[in-house]
Amino acid sequence: MNGILIAGENRESSKVMAELCIEAGYNVTVTTTAAGVFNGILKKTARVILLGSSFDELAAIELIPLLKKCCRDLAIILVSNEASLPVIRRLRNEGIFYHLLKPVLPEDREELKQVVACAFQNTKNCYC
Numbered sequence: 506m507n508g509i510l511i512a513g514e515n516r517e518s519s520k521v522m523a524e525l526c527i528e529a530g531y532n533v534t535v536t537t538t539a540a541g542v543f544n545g546i547l548k549k550t551a552r553v554i555l556l557g558s559s560f561d562e563l564a565a566i567e568l569i570p571l572l573k574k575c576c577r578d579l580a581i582i583l584v585s586n587e588a589s590l591p592v593i594r595r596l597r598n599e600g601i602f603y604h605l606l607k608p609v610l611p612e613d614r615e616e617l618k619q620v621v622a623c624a625f626q627n628t629k630n631c632y633c
Contacts, residue, residue, distance in 0.1 A: 507625060510545040511535045513557020513584065518607050522555055522584070525614055526621060539563055546575045553624045558585035566592060569599045580624035602627070
């Protein structure tokens with residue numbers, strides 16, 4: 506299954522990412538809640554997560570270790586323009602697959618497509 510979960514507070518950014526992923530042929534679910542994220546993982550509908558820097562009053566840095574405990578092979582792509590270098594380093598140690606800036610320019614959108622495709626290649630044997 507080529508399921509992508511897009512999670513974050515910014516509805517406009519989520520909409521853009523969802524449209525790009527749908528055009529690329531992926532099954533997309535969008536959520537603004539932590540419960541929605543865990544539901545997607547536990548029901549095994551998502552192998553890749555595009556995760557905003559915060560939502561549901563939680564920072565991604567708090568949520569990522571919990572997500573990785575639910576499914577250690579899950580590909581988490583952090584989508585954030587606000588994260589500092591020390592925070593990104595810490596998140597990489599926690600197991601994020603990639604840090605992506607929010608897609609604004611055509612080049613950003615192409616990067617999103619490439620990163621998602623690469624994440625699926627790296628998780629092809631992932632059945633959390």
